[in-house]
Amino acid sequence: ELLRIVERAEGNAFFAEELVAAELGPAGLPDDLADLLLVRLDRLDDAGRDVVRAAAVAGRRVSHAMLTAVVGLEAGELERALRNAVESHVLVRVGDDAYAFRHALLAEAVHDDLLPGERVRLHAAYARAIGERRVEGAAAELARHARAAHDLDTALRASIEAGDDAMAVGGPDEAAQHYETALELLADPTRQPAAEPDLVGLVVRTSEAVIASGHPERARKLV
Secondary structure: OHHHHHHHHOOOHHHHHHHHHOOOOOOOOOHHHHHHHHHHHHHOOHHHHHHHHHHHHHOOEEEHHHHHHHHOOOHHHHHHHHHHHHHOOOEEEEOOOEEEEOOHHHHHHHHHHOOHHHHHHHHHHHHHHHHOOOOOOOHHHHHHHHHHOOOHHHHHHHHHHHHHHHHHOOOHHHHHHHHHHHHHHHOOOOOOOOOOOOHHHHHHHHHHHHHHOOOHHHHHHHO
């Protein structure tokens, strides 16, 4: 718990003190700290706030191409909004083509402040951009956005692909997580399937990943 708070505070003693005082769990930020962080958004115009909110749904870092595909602003307006966010110390430039929040807790505060409908709409926009290959994005990223957008069928297919990708690079722990997510989605009664994956094959792949990650007994129970 202490290590998690230190990591989230990123060296900021005030943030660490606030997190400890609130005995923060994984649910979210203390209201006072979130309000303090969100004050920075008051310096932005409407376009700047829209861009920052879209960036928060992407995570700590987002590429310029991804924001262009998701936000829907003209190039000049998007650039002005981004410059406003950078000069207001909300975002920082990362490399030649990406932006990140100045602090991870600011990204959390902005994301948590979104209305449910806004959050679903933005996740759906990210899922479409990646799924239609208008921007580059990993299968794991597509799965995360699709699930948050309630597109469970896309999330299922992407989770299986993400598991395959992780196994291909020698990451059985991550692969097992993606495959197990796929199994959960496969059993979700609210999903409207376009095509059913091979359940037996998926269970075999999941158990192989679980065994490779060092948990043969869990694999046996899974099978």
